[in-house]
Amino acid sequence: MSAFLNETVTHVHRWTDSQFSFRTTRDPGFRFENGQFTMIGLPINGKPLLRAYSIVSTKYDEYLEFLSIIVPTGALTSTLSKIGVGDSILVGRKPTGTLLLDNLKPGKNLYLLSTGTGLAPFLSVVRDFETYERFEKVILVHGCRTVAELAYHDYLTGELLQDEVVGGMVKNQLIYYPTVTREEFRTKGRITDLMTSGKIYQDIGLPPLNAETDRVMMCGSPDMLRDCRTILEEAGLKEGSQHEEGEYVLEKAFVG
Template sequence: MANWLDGKVVDNRRLNEYLTSLIIDVDIGAYEAGQFVRVGLPEADGVLARPYSLVNAPEEPYLEVYFNIVEEGPLSPRLFDLQAGDQVLVSDNPSGFLTVSEIPRCRHLWMVATGTGIGPFLAILKSEAVWQKFDRVILCYSVSYTSELAYQDLIGQIRAQRGEQFGYVPIVTRERHDAALGKRITALMQDGSLEAFAGVGINAADSHVMMCGSSNMITDVSAELNARDMKKHRRRDPGHYTTEKYH
């Protein structure tokens, strides 16, 4: 059973009117890049909380979560309105298997994110372990509109630091973007343009694919990987892809 720790909001960094990053001062102890915590607010009869992936690397001083408002949701609109100095509750048991240590050794690691699913991959990219374990690391980041492409400065810094070892594939599906691909990830896999853009193939011999975000994307990409004789990874039955569904 998790305990609730008192956190303090240090900053609320809004990207637009429905996407934001909350920076939280709280000590949750040791955890691995890619894991999530539960973040909540006190209510008369308990705590209203939801899981959120951590964007910060574990060695950074503050926790960071990146999320969108779900209009009809009970918690996300309230978290969106928090300001510096406000109290927020954070669970003391970071969890999740979307971590580098869970992935079998192979040459190429693909990270496929839709929307706010970029969060855990940024934590992993900021940490050292992934660069020691894989020859190439490719981040595919799909959003609907250009204004939803978050953390572009950070991704630019990682590109500058890691050079050829890091591949970045931005995807914007609902409007034209000159530097991004423009179709759904599965369509880009089927017509070969995703791998051509990255200069790396996706196959059972060389690759592991991590996915995070919407269940539609995860279901569709998983089917495409299954068709390539790749299978879901389990600790007791190692495979080729690992998933975390947000909704």
């Protein structure tokens, strides 16, 4: 059996010149947990070229959805960005990843910290009813350079609240906090600065990060992860894994 499934593109959405998302069919045998990633790609010059992509859609959806940046010099994304409805995509049969509720100790507030396409796995997590059963408040932070890069902003402030299954929980428990660094916006600044200055806690009306009550998942660039990790460790949070639950988990966003 091949290590890859052949799925068909059913929808493409271009957010900016450097960011797009797309949906594909989903083989009924393809199973994953919300928050996981899998390898996806295309045959290029006769060989499969694959990269790790977090799955935007949930395990309950009949389709798969992915969010991608476009790196003009990137071997995969430069070609992948040209896909259209009806095209075929390779999807790895073995999803994996650490951004799982099960890797975190029970807590009160769940922070989902993301920059750029690091938002992808959290779109799945915020549509999972278990997230709201396990945590009182879920704070989704998305940091981007520009307003246009705040992918899914309108979905997160609109359609998601009407979702049949989680809409009610989202209204009461989800706090969506988009922030922009290089343009005017209602919330500005890097996630790290917003945390160290305490501004984010004032804005959302929650106390500063606390290892007893708060759990964190993060996904972004290596620099963002390093700097956020320092803040979490200073607050006394410890990293979790499949083997041992912790107070935070992280995953590198797809970068090149």
